Amino acid sequence: MSKIARRKFIQLSAVAAAGAFATTGREALAADMPQLSEDDPMAKAMKYTHDASSVDPASRNNPAAEQNCANCALIQGADGEAWRPCQIFPGKAVAAAGWCSVWAPKA
Ligand code: SF4
Numbered sequence: 001m002s003k004i005a006r007r008k009f010i011q012l013s014a015v016a017a018a019g020a021f022a023t024t025g026r027e028a029l030a031a032d033m034p035q036l037s038e039d040d041p042m043a044k045a046m047k048y049t050h051d052a053s054s055v056d057p058a059s060r061n062n063p064a065a066e067q068n069c070a071n072c073a074l075i076q077g078a079d080g081e082a083w084r085p086c087q088i089f090p091g092k093a094v095a096a097a098g099w100c101s102v103w104a105p106k107a
Pocket of ligand 1: 048068069070072073074075086087088089094098099100101102103104
């Protein structure tokens, strides 16, 4: 490996290591997020609830039968977690069993 190639490799390794650290930091932060309250004004505007089964399917815009945060395209975090980050509510965790009117099917 030439000196220039080695230097480039070291630089890219440092960037990759920094990225891995930043990702770990974000995930740890997500686990510590406060839970979204159903009384939050934004949550109310989006008709968010912690319990998707409490929503009348006939009231939904999207006709997909089973809708909850866990099967929404906008959910983040790891499958199986009860509370997860959502792209619609930054800085708050939503219930995996929850639902809001922005629900969209995963591709
Ligand atoms: Fe749940 Fe999806 Fe609404 Fe986020 S956008 S609260 S994941 S239904």
